[in-house]
Amino acid sequence: MMAARRLTTTFAALVLISLIGCAPSEGAVTGPGGRSTSAPGHAAASPGSGVDRSDAVGAPGIGDPTFPLDGNGGYDVGHYTLKLSYDPASRMLAGSTSIQAKAVQDLSRFDLDLHGFTVSRVTVGNSDATFTRDGDELVVTAPKMIAKDAPFTVTVDYSGVPDPVRNSSNLGSYGFIPTPDGAFVTAEPDGAKTWFPSNDHPADKATYDFEITVPTGLTAIANGEQVGEPTTSGGKTTFVWREKHPMASYLATMTTGKFDVRTGTSPGGIPVYAATDPKYRNTLDLLYTKTAQITDYWTTVFGPYPFSSTGGVVDDYEAGYALENQTKPIYGGFAPDSGIIAHELAHQWFGDSLSIKRWQDLWLNEGFASYAEWLWSEHSGGSTADQMFRTSYADTANAMWSYPPGKAQRDDLFNDSVYTRGAMTLHALRKEIGDDAFFALIKKWAATYKYGNVTTDEFIAMAEKTSGKKLGPLFDAWLFQPTRPALG
Incomplete structure (x- = not known):
């Protein structure tokens, strides 16, 4: 992601922004200040109460200290099927979400993340389940015990006017955002819950099917590839999309509205889907061409493209940021330059294919x-990476020197340190181990953890093994110390 406040930076104008099946935490979760996250909907069952045992209740959080109530414990999602109908005139979203999961403990009760909406029915398997609401937790009591390691399907029927997350610390609004002709959907970090029930944390990735119905004349865009041609009946058109690769919930989208669309393949043979709101019609060909060109180039730097298609969407909602929605980065209310496109497409490897286990490693x-x-600047004849590194290093007044990027903070998640000092960390590593080892490391990192989840410790360990050097002091100085590192 790239943030609005970074649009005024000099070079390339930065805009905000366990392996497959990583199981959620089974442990207890505490909230801010150490308070228990147990609430009325999570009260422990009394001894002898049968199926509803306290040790068979999934935790209301996945165990991330930065966002203690995001995600849920007790199960691992494998696949989401989202059947959604949206009417921009009334702003009503009606949905039926089916979640295929596996229990990682005995489960009598478990949570889903869902913000707002009226829930009309929940089933587990083919049987109705009871449910309660507790803030953004949908607490589901299964009709019978789900044994550890058993697969199960939970389906939630719901409707209402989506309520996005508003005025967050340095991101503004995110989630499902209604627009005059549709919706702009960008969910980082925890906005998936504003439009579908989920295990809303990047540690639990899954595959997705989308069936999206909108008034005829509008286009519905989701992740992955379109399945067949849209079907129209009764003044409504249904689009079907499928993302067959594991995806973090915040990367899912159902952006809808009036769009001009161009499709084809890159020179390297990767399918491309580009779409722009009519306001940005003159941007469509540039978006398509640059997306194809840059995706192909990154395959030479990072290794094979991890997904089945690439693309980009420009909507007219003035978010002031871009988000790396898997296979289709979205640009909110501006025509992106090649640097921004390069940023979002690099995320397809780093952030989308390789996802973080905890937000502190952003x-x-x-x-x-x-x-x-x-x-990309270096490749395309602009400033070199070393020049950009030195320009950033010379900015002694920048707050990033007192804000190490190695542990992101909830209230300032998308801080300049995470972006610029994070990039500087990689350049310092490149200078220390040399180009051959550095670029071999990047490809190995992308290949080893493809479609999985990663941590900083794992990256440091791989960097040391690949280079044959002890790199602890370098990473400590650049990632964890609240001071400006000395240059060697």
Whole structure:
């Protein structure tokens, strides 16, 4: 992601922004200040109460200290099927979400993340389940015990006017945002819950099917590839999309509205889907061409493209930021330049294919994508990565020197340190181990953890093994110390 406040920076104008099946935490979760996250909907069952045992209740959070109530414990999602109908005139969203999951403990009760909406029915398997609401937790009591390791399907029927997350610390609004002709859907970090029930944390990735119905004349865009041609009946058109690769919930989208669309393949043979709101019609060909060109180039730097198509969407909602929605980065209310496109497409490797296990390691997404902007500038005849590094280093007044990027903070998640100092960390590493080892490391990192989840410790360990050097002091200085590192 790239943030609005970074649009005024000099080079490349940064805009905000366990392996497959990583199981959620089974442990207890505490909220801010150490308070228990147990609430009326999570009261422990009394001894002898049968199926509803306290040790068979999934935790209301996945165990991330930065966002203690995001995600849920007790199960691992494998696949979402989202059947959604949206009417821009009334702003009503009606949905039926089916979640295929596996229990990682005995489960009598578990949570889903869902913000707002009226829930009319919940089923587990083919049987009705009871449910309660507790803030953004949908608490589901299964009709019978779900044994550890057993697969199960939960389906939630719901409707209402989506309520996006508003005025967050340095991101503004995110989630499902209604627009005059449709919706702008960008969900980082935890906005998936504003439009579908989910295990809303990047540690639990899944595949997706989307069936989206909108008034005829509008286009519905989701992740992955379109399945067949849209079907129209009764003044409504249904679009079907499928993302067959694991995806974090915040990367899912159902952006809808009036769009001009161009499709084809890149020179390297990767299918491309580009769409722009009519306000940005003159941007369509540039978006298509640059997306194809840059995706192909990144395959030479980062390794094979991890997904089945690439693309981009420009909507007229003036978000002031871009988000790396998997296979289709979205640009909110501006025509992106090549540096921004390079950033979001680099995320397809770093952030989308390789997803973080905990939000504190966000630099692994944003530092890598920001450094990719520097690499793109160098490749395309602009400033070199070293020049950009030195320009940033010379900015002694920047607050990033007292704000190490190695542990992102909830109230300032998309801080300049995570982006710029994160990128500088990679350049310092490149200078220390040399180009051959550095670029071999980046490809190995992308290949080893493809479609999985990663941590900073894992990256440091791989960097040391690949280079044959002890790199602890370098990473400590650049990622964890609240001071400006000395240059060697």
